[in-house]
Amino acid sequence: MRPSRPRTYSEDEFIRDIERQLADPRLAENELRPALKGLLEICATQREQLERVIRISDGFQSMALTEQRSLAEECERHLRRLEKLTRISDRYQDSLRDLKMALEEAALQDPLTGLGNRRQLTEQMSAEIDRATRKGTSLNLALLDIDRFKTVNDTHGHEVGDQLLCLIADTIRDNLREYDTCGRWGGEEFVVLLPDTDREQAATVCERVRHGIETIEPLPGMEEDRPITASIGITAVQPGEAWSLALKRADDLLLKAKQSGRNQLLFADADAGNTS
Amino acid sequence: MTANCSACVPSSDMATAAQAEGVEMQTLQREKSQSTPEVHADPQAGRLAMAGDSYPENSYEFFHEIVTWVETYLRDTDQPLHLELRLAYLNTSSVRAMLDIFDLLQAAHEEGQGVSVDWLYHPRNERVADLAEEFREDCTFPFEIKPDQPE
DSSP states (O other), X not given: OOOOOOOOOOHHHHHHHHHHHHHOGGGTTOTTHHHHHHHHHHHHHHHHHHHHHHHHHHHHHHHHHHHHHHHHHHHHHHHHHHHHHHHHHHHHHHHHHHHHHHHHHHHHBOTTTOSBOHHHHHXXXXXXXXXXXXXXXXXXXXXXXXXXXXXXXXXHOHHHHHHHHHHHHHHHHHHSOTTOEXXXXXXTEEEEEEETOOHHHHHHHHHHHHHHHHTOOOXXXXXXXXXXXXXXXXXXXXXXXXXXXXXXXXXXXXXXXXXXXXXXXXXXXXXXTXXX | OOTTOGGGSOHHHHHHHHHHHTOSSOOEEEOXXXXXXXXXXXXXXXXXXXXXEEOOSSHHHHHHHHHHHHHHHHHHOOSOEEEEEEEEEEOHHHHHHHHHHHHHHHHHHHTTOOEEEEEEEOTTOTHXXXXXXXXXXXXXXXXXXXXXXXX
């Protein structure tokens, strides 16, 4: 424990006391007086100097503090600005990405029916043929054409024709299996890809599609017309074959189906001779 | 010094007079390119117009003269400056340059100079309006975002 000291003079009280004693005429002859007077002067000078030093160093300190604050503010400002820049830039990128997706969709989709278009079909045909070849599975390709579609357009106008095409597209899609794909090849022609499917299964699926189209509810004003029907040519794709060859085969079969009465499927193996 | 002898007027006085009338400032005209917007800066009208997409390879080069033009205009005249922007797509460094320009406008506005911005967007592309709002966030000068009316 530190020994407690009796309360001492404050510095100012002490100095005032000495000044009083120096001024006291009774102590004028005291021999310590000149020494005390000199000491008091030294003390005053030193105090003054000390105060100056403190003032100057306070000045420096507050300057450093101000500078530090303004640097911190500057840093904060830059940070906020960077965040803003990043945020805006990210949003520009988002809108570009959305645009890209919309363009991709537009490039691959038939705007009328929402099915894949010719471009998407050629990509899908190549991909499915590659896959079937790699895995050694069977792949069937069907080409479907609406019978006497031109008559619909000529009699009821293109708007009704378009409406009917949408109905047909829906009917095809609804009658396929989950992993089958279809698209609009052009006009009133549709391509169907049936992966992992043998001849019998392909026939079943295509027959379901043909029947589905045949039984489409007539559109208003078309009740008296003959029902809408489709002819379909189906071929088994050979491993490693170009899609154009398979498609050509399906097209030939389709033509035969049309020539022999329409509203039917015609089937072929890769060797064109074996038609059923 | 005789008043009718313009050659006798000290050159520094002439410069000051010219600046006050805005004659010193150059008109800045840049045609639209594949990656840069059309730019038209008219010191007489106190108007800077930019229209198009901006994703230049060297955005510093492209924007430097525009930022400098704005800076010089705001420094050398006390006339108002109006920006008319029809900017659709901006890459990151173009966004940065636009933030720089808006900072200059904000500072001038705080000094009491009249500045204003109209950001016009195609009615079919409302996302541009959202982005313009992000730009406007810290600006206290008049900054309007409105659909572009076909002329």
